[in-house]
Amino acid sequence: xxxxxxxxxxxxxxxxxxxxxxxxxxxxxxxxxxxxxxxxxxxxxxxxxxxxxxxxxxxxxxxxxxxxxxxxxxxxxxxxxxxxxxxxxxxxxxxxxxxxxxx
Numbered sequence: 141x142x143x144x145x146x147x148x149x150x151x152x153x154x155x156x157x158x159x160x161x162x163x164x165x166x167x168x169x170x171x172x173x174x175x176x177x178x179x180x181x182x183x184x185x186x187x188x189x190x191x192x193x194x195x196x197x198x199x200x201x202x203x204x205x206x207x208x209x210x211x212x213x214x215x216x217x218x219x220x221x222x223x224x225x226x227x228x229x230x231x232x233x234x235x236x237x238x239x240x241x242x243x
Contacts, residue, residue: 149174156181189227196224 152174157165164184171177200220205213 153177185226193224193227196220196227200224 149172153168153171156174156177157168160168160181164181167184168177168180171180200217203213203216203220208216
């Protein structure tokens, strides 16, 4: 039973490492359990990062269709908004003032 768990754990960690950037994979190398890897990724990608938020908000404001097709422009816009949504902490999402500013 433990051998099966260890094999599956190693398999999942390998899959994760195959799909993340090399620099992130290097950070994950110190973890032995899949839960630890997931917890690290959650901290890495869900923390509020005001500098990143500021940059994304500027990128959204600066984005213009120019020579892009409508679908390319929509995709670029959606990508930026999705990235911005990932930077919002749960505490901010529950704050009335923040929600009003965001809207």
